[in-house]
Amino acid sequence: QAKAAGRNAYRLYAPDMNVQARDRMVLESDMRRGLQRDEFVLHYQPQIDVASGQIIGAEALLRWQHPGSGMISPTTFLPLAEENGLIVPINEWVLREACGRAAEFTRSGLPPLRVAVNLSPVQFRKQDVCQLVIDILNDTKLNPRQLELELTESILMQNTEAVARDLLKLKDLGVSFSIDDFGTGYSSLSYIRNFPVDRLKIDQCFIRNLENNPSDAAIVRAIISLGHSLKLCITAEGVETAEQAAILRAEGCDEFQGYYFGRPMPLEDLLARVEEQNPRSLRA
Numbered sequence: 001q002a003k004a005a006g007r008n009a010y011r012l013y014a015p016d017m018n019v020q021a022r023d024r025m026v027l028e029s030d031m032r033r034g035l036q037r038d039e040f041v042l043h044y045q046p047q048i049d050v051a052s053g054q055i056i057g058a059e060a061l062l063r064w065q066h067p068g069s070g071m072i073s074p075t076t077f078l079p080l081a082e083e084n085g086l087i088v089p090i091n092e093w094v095l096r097e098a099c100g101r102a103a104e105f106t107r108s109g110l111p112p113l114r115v116a117v118n119l120s121p122v123q124f125r126k127q128d129v130c131q132l133v134i135d136i137l138n139d140t141k142l143n144p145r146q147l148e149l150e151l152t153e154s155i156l157m158q159n160t161e162a163v164a165r166d167l168l169k170l171k172d173l174g175v176s177f178s179i180d181d182f183g184t185g186y187s188s189l190s191y192i193r194n195f196p197v198d199r200l201k202i203d204q205c206f207i208r209n210l211e212n213n214p215s216d217a218a219i220v221r222a223i224i225s226l227g228h229s230l231k232l233c234i235t236a237e238g239v240e241t242a243e244q245a246a247i248l249r250a251e252g253c254d255e256f257q258g259y260y261f262g263r264p265m266p267l268e269d270l271l272a273r274v275e276e277q278n279p280r281s282l283r284a
Ligand code: C2E
Pocket: 045, 060, 061, 062, 073, 074, 075, 078, 091, 094, 118, 119, 120, 150, 180, 181, 204, 237, 238, 239, 240, 257, 258, 259, 260, 264
């Protein structure tokens, strides 16, 4: 039994493995229970404005504090949650938690950081994402300008008209949108002009060997130039070294996200870093 097997039990559920039906049922019921018992937490990874060097936002990343297996990564359980539909209540929780906490710390006098939340293609098939976001913004009183929704290329390729309508409605409220893992999905760019996208997040696979690989450097340069000519902001993901940051800055990248600037961390740690860069005495 997975739970009794302890720490490494969930290695079984690596997404590329053929998970046995019984194991899937155990993981599924664990996930339901985890949701009821508040076992999910969000970590926040800082996003740095290249020009000022300041933290101007954070991406909310899901973690599962499993009682028997410790901290479980989203890449381990989200694929199954997408198959069995649990992604819907899980991501509802993520949105509500991220928006609620952001509204709370802004009320407490911290600067209005942007918070980015990942959406799944399954949500767009199974629920009214637009109404959900509107309800959560109303309930939490978060300024919609502080919310960014991260979309994947696969969301934009499916069911285009309905998705475009939803995104436009949210855009009117002030919500912004980014395309996550840009460059790894379908290479059709037509969706960029059909959707109200604000930002491209260059996938970390193009950043990893940026210093040594001329093709990666060329791709990064092309994405930045394409994005800027479409008036989009560019964030580089997975920035791990000072050299990568220097190259990206020279190429005109707008924001950095990556271990070099901070790993995903508990909200308290992120807020402590924001406090450091905006001492209370300097705040309005
Ligand atoms: P993503 O949205 O592309 O998130 C970035 C991932 O890259 C995160 O992994 C982050 O920890 C990792 N990362 C950030 N900087 C670096 C770096 O410098 N080097 C390296 N090697 N990795 C870095 P994480 O947290 O494991 O999340 C993985 C994926 O799971 C996310 O990719 C996203 O697609 C998905 N995910 C996470 N939370 C949620 C959620 O609440 N809802 C949905 N639908 N998906 C989520």
